[in-house]
Amino acid sequence: xxxxxxxxxxxxxxxxxxxxxxxxxxxxxxxxxxxxxxxxxxxxxxxxxxxxxxxxxxxxxxxxxxxxxxxxxxxxxxxxxxxxxxxxxxxxxxxxxxxxxxxxxxxxxxxxxxxxxxxxxxxxxxxxxxxxxxxxxxxxxxxxxxxxxxxxxxxxxxxxxxxxxxxxxxxxxxxxxxxxxxxxxxxxxxxxxxxxxxxxxxxxxxxxxxxxxxxxxxxxxxxxxxxxxxxxxxxxxxxxxxxxxxxxxxxxxxxxxxxxxxxxxxxxxxxxxxxxxxxxxxxxxxxxxxxxxxxxxxxxxxxxxxxxxxxxxxxxxxxxxxxxxxxxxxxxxxxxxxxxxxxxx
Amino acid sequence: xxxxxxxxxxxxxxxxxxxxxxxxxxxxxxxxxxxxxxxxxxxxxxxxxxxxxxxxxxxxxxxxxxxxxxxxxxxxxxxxxxxxxxxxxxxxxxxxxxxxxxxxxxxxxxxxxxxxxxxxxxxxxxxxxxxxxxxxxxxxxxxxxxxxxxxxxxxxxxxxxxxxxxxxxxxxxxxxxxxxxxxxxxxxxxxxxxxxxxxxxxxxxxxxxxxxxxxxxxxxxxxxxxxxxxxxxxxxxxxxxxxxxxxxxxxxxxxxxxxxxxxxxxxxxxxxxxxxxxxxxxxxxxxxxxxxxxxxxxxxxxxxxxxxxxxxxxxxxxxxxxxxxxxxxxxxxxxxxxxxxxxxxxxxxxxxxxxxxxxxxxxxxxxxxxxxxxxxxxxxxxxxxxxxxxxxxxxxxxxxx
Numbered sequence: 195x196x197x198x199x200x201x202x203x204x205x206x207x208x209x210x211x212x213x214x215x216x217x218x219x220x221x222x223x224x225x226x227x228x229x230x231x232x233x234x235x236x237x238x239x240x241x242x243x244x245x246x247x248x249x250x251x252x253x254x255x256x257x258x259x260x261x262x263x264x265x266x267x268x269x270x271x272x273x274x275x276x277x278x279x280x281x282x283x284x285x286x287x288x289x290x291x292x293x294x295x296x297x298x299x300x301x302x303x304x305x306x307x308x309x310x311x312x313x314x315x316x317x318x319x320x321x322x323x324x325x326x327x328x329x330x331x332x333x334x335x336x337x338x339x340x341x342x343x344x345x346x347x348x349x350x351x352x353x354x355x356x357x358x359x360x361x362x363x364x365x366x367x368x369x370x371x372x373x374x375x376x377x378x379x380x381x382x383x384x385x386x387x388x389x390x391x392x393x394x395x396x397x398x399x400x401x402x403x404x405x406x407x408x409x410x411x412x413x414x415x416x417x418x419x420x421x422x423x424x425x426x427x428x429x430x431x432x433x434x435x436x437x438x439x440x441x442x443x444x445x446x447x448x449x450x451x452x453x454x455x456x457x458x459x460x461x462x463x464x465x466x467x468x469x470x471x472x473x474x475x476x477x478x479x480x481x482x483x484x485x486x487x488x489x490x491x492x493x494x495x496x497x498x499x500x501x502x503x504x505x506x507x508x509x510x511x512x513x514x515x516x517x518x519x520x521x522x523x524x525x526x527x528x529x530x531x532x533x534x535x536x537x538x539x
Numbered sequence: 540x541x542x543x544x545x546x547x548x549x550x551x552x553x554x555x556x557x558x559x560x561x562x563x564x565x566x567x568x569x570x571x572x573x574x575x576x577x578x579x580x581x582x583x584x585x586x587x588x589x590x591x592x593x594x595x596x597x598x599x600x601x602x603x604x605x606x607x608x609x610x611x612x613x614x615x616x617x618x619x620x621x622x623x624x625x626x627x628x629x630x631x632x633x634x635x636x637x638x639x640x641x642x643x644x645x646x647x648x649x650x651x652x653x654x655x656x657x658x659x660x661x662x663x664x665x666x667x668x669x670x671x672x673x674x675x676x677x678x679x680x681x682x683x684x685x686x687x688x689x690x691x692x693x694x695x696x697x698x699x700x701x702x703x704x705x706x707x708x709x710x711x712x713x714x715x716x717x718x719x720x721x722x723x724x725x726x727x728x729x730x731x732x733x734x735x736x737x738x739x740x741x742x743x744x745x746x747x748x749x750x751x752x753x754x755x756x757x758x759x760x761x762x763x764x765x766x767x768x769x770x771x772x773x774x775x776x777x778x779x780x781x782x783x784x785x786x787x788x789x790x791x792x793x794x795x796x797x798x799x800x801x802x803x804x805x806x807x808x809x810x811x812x813x814x815x816x817x818x819x820x821x822x823x824x825x826x827x828x829x830x831x832x833x834x835x836x837x838x839x840x841x842x843x844x845x846x847x848x849x850x851x852x853x854x855x856x857x858x859x860x861x862x863x864x865x866x867x868x869x870x871x872x873x874x875x876x877x878x879x880x881x882x883x884x885x886x887x888x889x890x891x892x893x894x895x896x897x898x899x900x901x902x903x904x905x906x907x908x909x910x911x912x913x914x915x916x917x918x919x920x921x922x923x924x925x926x927x928x929x930x931x932x933x934x935x936x937x938x939x940x
Contacts, residue, residue: 217572217808248807355571404923406572439883454880461881465850467842482839483884489921490887496922518893521806 203429203510203537207395209336209388210350210428213359213413214399215406219433221248222521223399223514224352225279226529227431230539232268232277233530236347239335240265242283243328243353249281254523260288262335269527277347282335289327293381325362326382333388356398356413363389363396364420395428400504402432402497407504414507429538430509432501434516438494440487448491453484512536548906551799551828551913554938557586560694562797564684564790565827568700569801570811574832576604577924577933578801578917579699580634584927585934586695587622587632594633594687596698598680607924608634615641617687623927633693639679643669646682650779651772658772664765665773676701677711678784685787710788710822797827800912802905804834804898809905816909828913830937831902835895835919837888844892851885854878 204210210227214220221242228240239262242249247257253265262280270276338345354362365382388394396417400410410430417427440448447453459480467479504511514532517525533539556562567579576599583595594617597604605613608620613636620632647665648656659665669675680701687696755763790796798819802812812829819826854876876882906914917936924930 215572216570217803251807404925439879439886444880444883457878457880458884461854461878461884462850464878465853465881465885467850479839479842482837482842483888485838486888486891487880487884492921518890518897 201537202539204395204539206392207426207428208344208346208348209332209394210348211332211353211359211363211389211394211396212350212399212431213353213356213396214431214433215356215409218399218401218406219514219521220355220399221246221252221352222526222529223397223431223433224350225249225252226514226526226533227397227539228279228348228350229266229268229526229530230533231348231350232266232279233270233534233539234277235270235274236277237345238268238277238279239346239349240279240281241332241335241349241351242281243351247283249283249352252521252526253279253281258283260285266523268530280346282331284328284331286324286327289331290323293327293330323378326365326378326385329362329365329389330381330385333385336388336393353396356409359396359413360416360420363417363425365389390424390426392426395426397428397431398509399431399433401434402500404500407500410504411507414509427509430504430507430511431514431533431538432504432511433514435497435513436494436516438490440491440494444487445491445494448484448487449495451484451488453487455480455484458484510538512538546906546910548829548910549913551830551915552938553582553830553915554585554589556797556827557582557589557591557695561795563695563795564688564797565695565697566700566791566796566798567698567801567830568798568815570808573801573803573808575599575699575801577607577930578799578830578832578937579697580604580608581930581933581937582799583632583634583695583697584620584622584930585938586697587620587630588931588934589630590628591630591695592693593630593695593697594635594693596635596637596680596683596687596696598637598676598701599699605634605636607926607930609927610634614638620927623931637676637680637683639676640669642679642683643675655772659769662765662769662772664769668769681787682783685783685790688790710818710824792823792825794825796825798824799827799830801830801832803832804901806901809901813905813908816912826912828915829905829909831914831916833919834898834902834916835891837891837895839888840892840895842888842892844889844896847885847889847892851882851889854882854885 210224210231212220212224212227214223225240228238232238240249242258249265250257255265258265258281260283262282264278265281266279268276268279332349332351335346336344336349353359365386398410398413400406414427414430417425421427438445444453462480462483501511512533513536514529517528530539556565565579565582567575567582569575576597579597580595583593587593597613605611610618610620613634615635615638617633617635620634622629622632644660647659651659677700680698684696684698687693791798800812800815800819802808816826816829856876902914906912915937917933920929920932920936922929924933
């Protein structure tokens, strides 16, 4: 497969904002997306916003400094070698110092300010400032050019959770309440232009459970409001999807506890599990397995309903399989491959 | 660190905790998505059924929780929750959801004369502080907790903690806000507007000039003026703020409080739980135990994953050809066997046994690091919580372990 010959769903998107409810695997999916994007060669930056060092844990490397550092090489194809994934743990303090340096040549002052606690102070009296600085860093990395070329082919942002995402992305409005004029306002406007350009898309990570699905739908609805301002909604990435080996009929039967128990018992006998036959011909293993099938079926059917509701939201959905044996690099590569197969990257 | 051969942790007896009249406050904490809010609600319900007069304070604006408690919505005032089968001797249950801005406004209204209160409420800086300062939610949760405790209308308060990005925020935020409002920086910045500003001017030095210069540069002069106006209007309330934050902090350290750390048997959640346990002990907060939520079990635990997979394999004609037992599910076509149902059941079971083993390893690792921490396990429910009946089931699961 030659480089860039495939069509993906997000041609032209260079800043991928990944949000999701806590516990849905947002960081993992962001990492997988970065790997998937890097698979066609090139250079991808994965950014963390919350200072939890989740990326370092994910890629099994030492804690990330405030600096871009290579964390993985994406799997290539026979035609193209895989690209590189860089990572950055962004924090508002470093971003502010960098900002002061860039615009006012104030780096030495920056240190003093940190010592005085002014950074904490500034981000406190203007809460939007923190967000402007963090999104500003992402916007800067997205636009950065070296010799006329974009340094990064794509930037993936492990963004704050769904509950905070619209405020996080709606910077200009947030800041305008405080700073009506002045440089930070100007900076916010620049960042806002990047966030609201066709180069940026906001993806939601969810699992097929009540609360995460509800929160995803709420988040999509909320961002739709902002979409009028140019914000582009991305995909719904359904994480931890478990396949089922049961047919629809079996699922329906299992869910209402009406599975063909005899068929199960025959199978278990054929498999040599006769030793587990209980007293008086009662096969407690069959009962237990039937109960497990029942729970599984209930879950699968609930998940189908959740999936239907999600699909109604009208955004593309991708499935990421559940990795049962612990999330490590191998698992991450598997997720990245799944994303590529479905055209996400 | 060896995970094998570790002693089983002591069992956390939640019923005993709920029944003990000395337990006045239960704080559920843990990372996002582990079921803190549901656990808090389930504990509240169970305590009420066992005779306590309970109020559940949630900071999570989850509509489902309100629905599951038969309330159309939760707001900043405790609302009575009708108990499903209120028997003689059962207590009462109230629930409320924290509205941080409302709570902050109420404090201002209660502690300032109407003129001044109006001034504060209209200040853009106050509006920003009260609705989006990173620590305000945590601070107001503490403030509300203190209020509920002082109201003395309930004998048990169950509270969950804000979905902070890190467990630390919840303990730090109150002090951070009070430090901020009472801090040297704000005094320096606002010195000129205060009476006796001259005293401050003495300490005004190059640093101060640079400070205001930069704040003005970055945020604009208007922001600084707003802050100054706010601070001079808010000045008299500063002391009270700090005092109450410290009171609540101390209240949490008393034996009447029980912290429950909630986690799911997953690496991230347990890592956060570990961190929280250490932090609570550093702050001398009374930790009651760990609630391990959504633990998987099997009714056929004696049938191992390996044996189950082998049995499934035996039912496939071309065993080993295209089956991927490691993946657990659906690799070989179902029509390759005469017993598709048994194959599916056995694979599903193997997958569950692997999951159970992984969860157990993680739990053991936690208990090896924190051997004294009692643990209660709550079995994963196949369906989400929709109503009081489901909450009740969780409360029962909690007590049964």
